[in-house]
Amino acid sequence: MSATPDISRPGAPGGTPGSARSGIAIPEWVRSIRPGVALAGLVVAFFVVAMIVPSLLTGQDPYAVNLEQTLQSPSWSHIMGTDQSGRDLYARIVYGARESLLIGLGATALGMGVAIALGVLAGLGNKWVDGIISRGVEVMFAFPILLLALLFVAVFGPSVTTEIVAVGLGTAPGYARMVRGQVLAVRDSGYVEAARALGHPYGSIVRRHIFPNAMRPLVVVMTLGVGQSIVWASGIAFLGLGVPPPSPEWGALLNAGRNYITQAWWLEVMPGVAIVLFSLSLTTLGRHLQQRLEGGVNR
Amino acid sequence: MSTAPTPITTGGLRPADPENDLLRVENLQVGFGEKRNVTEIVHGVSFSLAPGECLAIVGESGSGKSVTARTLVGLTGGSSHVSADRLEFGGRDLLSFKDRDWRGLRGKDIGFILQDALVSLDQLRPVGKEIDEALRLHDWGTKKEREERVIELMELVGIPEPAVRAKQRPYELSGGLRQRALIASAIAMDPQLIIADEPTTALDMTVQAQVLEQLQQAKARGKALILISHDLAVVSQLADTVAVMFDGDILEYAPAGQLFSRPENAYTQRLIEAIPSADSRGARLSPVVRSHSLGEARKYETTDAPVLKAERLLKKFRGPDGVDRTVVNDVSFELKQGETLGIVGESGSGKTTTARLALALLEVDGGGVTLAGEEWSGLPERERRKRRNDISVIYQDPLSSFDPRWTVEQIMLDALGEGYDKKAARRVRIAELLEMVGLEPEHLRRRPLQLSGGQRQRVAIARALGPQPRVIVCDEPVSALDVSIQAQVLDLLADLQQELNVSYLFISHDLGVIHHISDRVLVMSDGKVVEFGDADDVLLRPHHPYTQKLVASLPVLERPKPTGPRPFGRPPRAAGPEFTEELAA
Numbered sequence A: 001m002s003a004t005p006d007i008s009r010p011g012a013p014g015g016t017p018g019s020a021r022s023g024i025a026i027p028e029w030v031r032s033i034r035p036g037v038a039l040a041g042l043v044v045a046f047f048v049v050a051m052i053v054p055s056l057l058t059g060q061d062p063y064a065v066n067l068e069q070t071l072q073s074p075s076w077s078h079i080m081g082t083d084q085s086g087r088d089l090y091a092r093i094v095y096g097a098r099e100s101l102l103i104g105l106g107a108t109a110l111g112m113g114v115a116i117a118l119g120v121l122a123g124l125g126n127k128w129v130d131g132i133i134s135r136g137v138e139v140m141f142a143f144p145i146l147l148l149a150l151l152f153v154a155v156f157g158p159s160v161t162t163e164i165v166a167v168g169l170g171t172a173p174g175y176a177r178m179v180r181g182q183v184l185a186v187r188d189s190g191y192v193e194a195a196r197a198l199g200h201p202y203g204s205i206v207r208r209h210i211f212p213n214a215m216r217p218l219v220v221v222m223t224l225g226v227g228q229s230i231v232w233a234s235g236i237a238f239l240g241l242g243v244p245p246p247s248p249e250w251g252a253l254l255n256a257g258r259n260y261i262t263q264a265w266w267l268e269v270m271p272g273v274a275i276v277l278f279s280l281s282l283t284t285l286g287r288h289l290q291q292r293l294e295g296g297v298n299r
Numbered sequence B: 001m002s003t004a005p006t007p008i009t010t011g012g013l014r015p016a017d018p019e020n021d022l023l024r025v026e027n028l029q030v031g032f033g034e035k036r037n038v039t040e041i042v043h044g045v046s047f048s049l050a051p052g053e054c055l056a057i058v059g060e061s062g063s064g065k066s067v068t069a070r071t072l073v074g075l076t077g078g079s080s081h082v083s084a085d086r087l088e089f090g091g092r093d094l095l096s097f098k099d100r101d102w103r104g105l106r107g108k109d110i111g112f113i114l115q116d117a118l119v120s121l122d123q124l125r126p127v128g129k130e131i132d133e134a135l136r137l138h139d140w141g142t143k144k145e146r147e148e149r150v151i152e153l154m155e156l157v158g159i160p161e162p163a164v165r166a167k168q169r170p171y172e173l174s175g176g177l178r179q180r181a182l183i184a185s186a187i188a189m190d191p192q193l194i195i196a197d198e199p200t201t202a203l204d205m206t207v208q209a210q211v212l213e214q215l216q217q218a219k220a221r222g223k224a225l226i227l228i229s230h231d232l233a234v235v236s237q238l239a240d241t242v243a244v245m246f247d248g249d250i251l252e253y254a255p256a257g258q259l260f261s262r263p264e265n266a267y268t269q270r271l272i273e274a275i276p277s278a279d280s281r282g283a284r285l286s287p288v289v290r291s292h293s294l295g296e297a298r299k300y301e302t303t304d305a306p307v308l309k310a311e312r313l314l315k316k317f318r319g320p321d322g323v324d325r326t327v328v329n330d331v332s333f334e335l336k337q338g339e340t341l342g343i344v345g346e347s348g349s350g351k352t353t354t355a356r357l358a359l360a361l362l363e364v365d366g367g368g369v370t371l372a373g374e375e376w377s378g379l380p381e382r383e384r385r386k387r388r389n390d391i392s393v394i395y396q397d398p399l400s401s402f403d404p405r406w407t408v409e410q411i412m413l414d415a416l417g418e419g420y421d422k423k424a425a426r427r428v429r430i431a432e433l434l435e436m437v438g439l440e441p442e443h444l445r446r447r448p449l450q451l452s453g454g455q456r457q458r459v460a461i462a463r464a465l466g467p468q469p470r471v472i473v474c475d476e477p478v479s480a481l482d483v484s485i486q487a488q489v490l491d492l493l494a495d496l497q498q499e500l501n502v503s504y505l506f507i508s509h510d511l512g513v514i515h516h517i518s519d520r521v522l523v524m525s526d527g528k529v530v531e532f533g534d535a536d537d538v539l540l541r542p543h544h545p546y547t548q549k550l551v552a553s554l555p556v557l558e559r560p561k562p563t564g565p566r567p568f569g570r571p572p573r574a575a576g577p578e579f580t581e582e583l584a585a
Helices: A035-052 A089-124 A127-141 A145-156 A160-187 A190-197 A202-238 A250-260 A266-298 B065-071 B099-105 B127-136 B143-156 B175-186 B205-220 B232-238 B256-261 B266-273 B351-358 B381-390 B408-415 B423-437 B441-445 B453-465 B483-500 B511-517 B535-540 B545-552
Strands: B023-032 B039-049 B054-058 B080-083 B086-089 B110-113 B193-197 B224-229 B241-246 B249-255 B308-318 B324-335 B340-344 B366-371 B391-394 B471-475 B503-508 B520-525 B528-534
Touching: A035 A089, A035 A266, A089 A127, A089 A160, A089 A202, A089 A250, A089 A266, A127 A160, A145 A160, A145 A202, A160 A202, A190 A202, A190 B391, A202 A250, A202 A266, A250 A266, B023 B065, B039 B065, B039 B241, B039 B249, B054 B065, B054 B232, B065 B193, B065 B224, B110 B175, B127 B143, B127 B175, B143 B175, B175 B193, B175 B205, B193 B205, B205 B224, B205 B232, B205 B545, B224 B232, B232 B256, B241 B256, B241 B266, B249 B256, B249 B266, B266 B483, B308 B351, B324 B351, B324 B366, B324 B520, B324 B528, B340 B351, B340 B511, B351 B471, B351 B503, B381 B391, B391 B453, B408 B423, B408 B441, B408 B453, B423 B441, B423 B453, B423 B483, B453 B483, B483 B503, B483 B511, B503 B511, B511 B535, B520 B535, B520 B545, B528 B535, B528 B545, B535 B545
Parallel strands: B054 B224, B054 B241, B110 B193, B193 B224, B340 B503, B340 B520, B391 B471, B471 B503
Antiparallel strands: B023 B039, B023 B080, B023 B086, B241 B249, B308 B324, B308 B366, B520 B528
């Protein structure tokens, strides 16, 4: 606590920021974005472009073998160096974005889909339904994702689809618990009772109140989940259970570079940086979104 | 309350007495914020206090009363700016105090009692330890002496079996015992000044009376007391002087007797008039005048048969220990069209459960409810749904009863009964509902979060009126509102009953509110009906000992009888003037 002699009444001039200096009007919502968030947005945008039209970002062919230029360190002609077959690593990372992001999005979508079905059933079902689903989810929790992946690869062979299913099912139990908790909270809320008192049928209450309100916080969790899924998938690929070569999927790149780690550090570091950068950026955006959404509700 | 307050009135106060006064505050200003962006909350208030005196600071939420109190113990927080011409306690200048000085002062010279004992006490620590800490912090006595002092203190504040209670944790104690434990720790060091910030707000009526008694005794022992409250009736029990605060200013500062009998400031007068009680029955509480009437179009006929009838209701809940607890036990009542039945009782008496049984949102375990003469509680939900238009509900906390994603317009659309298939018809009906509750069309686009507490409750009332119900169950609809807003909402409910002849099942813990609005009253305790009858019979001439205790514990504000009839309101029950536009104007 400090004592200051002059205290202005509310509404007294405190200096209005901005407006006077620049000629160009910057919208308030743009100005309120922090630099870190803007950077994260740029990174995510870069990888999304790489996913859709990779040729825009590189002129090199990611699959072109050049045995005269194997294991070149980063230079002006190959900014991230080349691999053991002389392929440009930057081009491979750019082209690998499609499969990696697909795995991230697909696994999150699958995991969420399963989780929403289970969570809503458990949250709205009677004691028995809830008990069976909740215990089942706990059993799934105890099952390591990597073991699950091993099982799927053994049965279906390594592919993008296998990886999506393995990571998707592996992450589902965590989401399912979250969904169940949300559904329970909304189910017992005042506005659901108010809707019952107005005589709305149960199905319509679920559709109009319970479902959307329970899902709202999950939007943010989903953005965090995409980054997490990519990290999981990379881990699986690193063990050699991922997408088979010559795919430039990021996890596969890590796995391929493993044998040359003492001679060519960039084969491990560059894909690793891509994974970390993308996940970090997506997480930053997710948190920003979360603050926006929750701030909007509390204000 | 939007009307500009009139300037401060301080008639009849004794002049400041520098020799004797314990606390002297002159032109105190408190602001919050960073460097150049300070918002002033308290705009220069002055008061003084001598030993054995009680000063009450009253005001509605946002008036700055709590900030003023916290300033006196240095608890305003890091971003605050305090300045004053004089801020002295016992001859010491509080403005020069550093954190260390404050720590030495708090608890030792000034005891501070917070509003909510459940939050203020450490859940994991026995209350005896809590009280002991107040002593230990100021190095009082040896361990053994402190133990004795704790028991002595607990006895002093009227905690039975202090030796047992001292070992119990807050969640094992009732609300009243918790609040008394908090008082015990505040007075442990025998401070010269006790500041109590809304000490009884969260408490039941009978417990409130006990706590006020404790404060009264402290005052009798020569302690100075500052009582912060929104409740004028509570304040009138203790205060020697009263300061009425509004928006950071003291509007009226006068001896209690004078302030309550001859309030000079218009705002004080309105505050006093806004308190519902036995005397205010049939009169308006707020100065807001109703501008329109609905005419006879939607009025329900008064009939002899009850519109809502409950017979021998029984409801049990299974506790976590697997033992059934009877929450509602053999409750019966009848509600006629156009009548208000008040249900009053303390927390845990089963009044809200009774309301939910009447709404058939809970299934009965015994007995039954009929609605408009037909079976209601016994029907399957599928059948009840068709008739839910006949009965609706208003909750204590309107905000949590609205879907947070929805605008007021969506809420209203959702509440329309049958027969509004066309868009134009819906729009007309919503406009009509809004006008009935005194809201503007511009409110439709807003979300409940962007509305004030009073406006939210109006939306809730409009929603309840949407299906054109015969009965509205009001579950503590004004408990969360400021006195002046409460007055407006009670007036609105009375007006609507007048115009629509709708029935209310009105639930409240506040005897004044219940007496003001009810035709008949049902008193509940421990799930049972202890007394039932005409409001005046039950509340003015109670027969059952429990009702007598309840009525006796109600702080009554002695105030002037209204001179002449007030504009208009609910007429006396037997025969009153017909509602007309002229009367409203």
